[in-house]
Amino acid sequence: MSSKEEEYKEIFMAEAQENFEEINKILTDLEKNLDDKNLVNSLFRITHTLKGNAAGMGFNDISSLAHVIEDLFGEVREGKLKLNKDMFTSLFKAVDTLGALIESLKDGNKVSFRGIKTKLEVLISRSKEGDEGTPGKIEEKKSDKTEQPPVAKKKTAPKKRVAHKEQATPTGNKNQQVKKAEEPSQESDIKLTEAQLASINELINENDDGEVSDEKSEIEVEDTGTKITFSDLVQVPVRKLDNLLNLVGELIIERDRIIAAYEGNSNEYSRLNRISSDLQYSVMDVRLVQVGFLFNKFHRVVRDAAAVENKSVNLDLKGVTTEIDRNILQIISDSLIHLIRNSVSHGIESPAERKKVGKPEEGTVTLSARNDSDGVIIEIIDDGKGIDVERVKQKAIDKGLVTKEMLPLMNRTELLMLIFEAGFSTCDQVSSLSGRGVGMDVVKKAIDSIGGNINLNTEAGKGTTISLKLPSSMAVKGTLLFESDHQQYAIPLSYTEAVVSFYKSELHKVSNGLIATHLGKTISIVFLQDLFNIKPGQNINAQKLLQSSYDNIHPEQQLDTVIVSYNGRTVGLVVDKLLQQKEIVEKPLMKPLDQIKLLSGVTILGNGHVCPVINIAAITTMIFNINLSNQKA
Incomplete structure (x- = not known):
């Protein structure tokens, strides 16, 4: 067995x-x-x-x-x-x-x-x-x-x-x-x-x-032979596991502080390092559940959505034994409902339409999961008509999400990701499933909250694939540490595409911002220090605040740049100094610091210093909105 x-x-x-x-x-x-x-x-x-x-x-x-x-x-x-x-x-x-x-x-x-x-x-x-x-x-x-x-x-x-x-x-x-x-x-x-x-x-x-x-080998159960038995499994409330995980996180931080303080005798603490790491991953493992625990609930969701739309749709499940943190599964459950309903409503054609184009009358929505190098990828795939990119462009303009001048600067992926903006909908008629302008932006917010990422791929007449890249655990986060203006920060690796060096001559001023070429694509470049120096009420474009650092650097200076990607938008963040990769235990910001949108949380490093964690979702959205306002201006 x-x-x-x-x-x-x-x-x-x-x-x-x-x-x-x-x-x-x-x-x-x-x-x-x-x-x-x-x-x-x-x-x-x-x-x-x-x-x-x-x-x-x-x-x-x-x-x-x-x-x-x-x-x-x-x-x-x-x-x-x-x-x-x-x-x-x-x-x-x-x-x-x-x-x-x-x-x-x-x-x-x-x-x-x-x-x-x-x-x-x-x-x-x-x-x-x-x-x-x-x-x-x-x-x-x-x-x-x-x-x-x-x-x-x-x-x-x-x-x-x-x-x-x-x-x-x-x-x-x-x-x-x-x-x-x-x-x-x-x-x-x-x-x-x-x-x-x-x-x-x-x-x-x-x-x-x-x-x-x-x-002959069978035994009879005696009426007087009742005995008390105990299960080998113990059910534990999730809140107790959360509390245990928090304590383990504190232990890891304290371990790193001790090892950093006695760096010359690090071998003396190798056993402490190993045991604490084993304890951490053992607690994380207890919180893991198979995605099939959630996936099996969606047969009814597909059935009900298809009944409302008068369509014939089958749900195919793959990778149901893939494991993920229970809390993550709980957070994304509503998002998956939205995505599956949209696949049935927007993606799968009616039986008559499918028959006309030579497809089986019954459409298929596939819900799959697989392990990735640093997380879990969940895909929602339909074999429907695909997304009409030209219609997305028109709706985005009508809703004021983009201008006509911006469209040539946006690649196909960036255009498709507009469907995740608040208030966007390509549906002309309101139904119980779609057309209300809500839903997909809720998905984006939920994925953002756990440090995940969304990608979308579509082909006309063939169907659409929405990929959710999720961390396998919320307990430990892989990050890249860097320094900016004498302060250490962490960027989640789940958003990090590459680390490159640019010379000043490779950056170009465009309107009130900066751009560069990376792998044949034009991307926005931002000095992270410029973002953090913006004060409430300042006119970013009028004062050209995002070009401040660029104007003050030496022409031959190399610029360490972290290329990050979120929702199809790629941005280069220029930092002062790259440090190392490190797994951290992230803690949420407490009031009133939780209002700082550019940070998602903090961690404590081995030297005892507080290290803020960069909120890539907020930064890329902010830069996108700045570019949009530039075009409107």
Whole structure:
């Protein structure tokens, strides 16, 4: 068994053990109050859940017994079977056997369950046949017939085998046979009960009967053999894991401070370094969940969206075993709903349109996940009509997001990413799914909040792919440290494309800003110090503040530049000095510093200094808006 299968088995056993304990508790309460419908409904629901989970895992014995218990409470719920005190001995025996079957997954023991299963099946069968006898006391039927010898004669070996076969499908076949015999109804009832009794006695005592030789290793569950068992899994509230992770983060910061203070004797602290790192990644690993935990919920989302749009759409899931931080999965869940609905609404064509262009009438939305070098990539892919770039341009102009003069300066990716701007929509009519001008900007904000990135690719007539690049954990962030104006800063590596050096002669003034060429593309260049020196109320363009540092540097000076990319917009940030790559534990800014939009948080370095973390999303958006205002001016 693979490690993943073993993990699934452990999770099933933990949940099954909870189900078993809950069934015992509710059944105890029900015995004291036989007419409580809520308790009956609860037992029906829990056994139904246990049955389904067991069947999904391939544990057929557990599924089979749980199914019969579920059916019995289904009959009680529908008023076809009335509970009495005598039935609870059998019910508790069945529940104990269910618990033993769950426990056998761990110890490997075989558990005999067919006898008690058959006994419950008889109770169900008699309720379906309208038998008004006392269900809990099957043996009392014998007293209805004064002649005992015929009963003994009927319990021959052949009759036992026939009864055994009949019992395998207790859904009315016996009743049909009784009708065929055209015997008096009382005699028919007696024969039916005796046949059932013969089958029950045979199965309950099969270990001693000698007919079932391959069941010698099975164990019977004793009524008095109840024992308390514990699951190997412990459920922990997420807030406790968050608190533990914060403490580990503090430990890492303190470790770095100690090692930095005694740099000459770093070997003395190698063991501290290793243990603290192992502890950090162990806690991070506990928080990881498989994306399938969320992905499987989207079958209903696609179904509902397709129904509203009168379309036929299938959801295909890939990479469901990819692991990611649970908190990240929770944050992006609403974003994925927006993206999937947009794929159905905007992307997938109607069945008639698809048929006209030679496509299958049923469209496909693919939701996939895979690990990347420093995170997880989730893709939403549709095989629809693609995005009309010319229509995006026109809508962006109509909404005032860009000017006609800006369009030639924007590449195709930058144009497509305009759909993530607030208030943008290409839909002319408002529906329950689209056209309200909200949704995609919400996606961008959610991805920004966790340090993620969005990319979009589309092909006319073929479909659209939206890629979300997400960190696999929120606990540790890979960053590039640099210095600007004698202050150390960190840039998240998830946004960093490259580190290059420019000479002053390679930068060019355009309007009130700077540009350069990188890999054949024209990109905006900004001295980070100029951004931080801007004061509230200053007119950036009128005073040409983004060209201040450029005017004051030596012509031959090399300029260390970090190329960053966000939402299809690439910017070069000029810094004073590049330092090193480092994994950090980022802390959010507290009030009133949380109003500083150009920073996303802070960390503490080994030297004890506070290091701000640059907010790339805010910086690129700010530069884009400055360029837009330049064009409008």
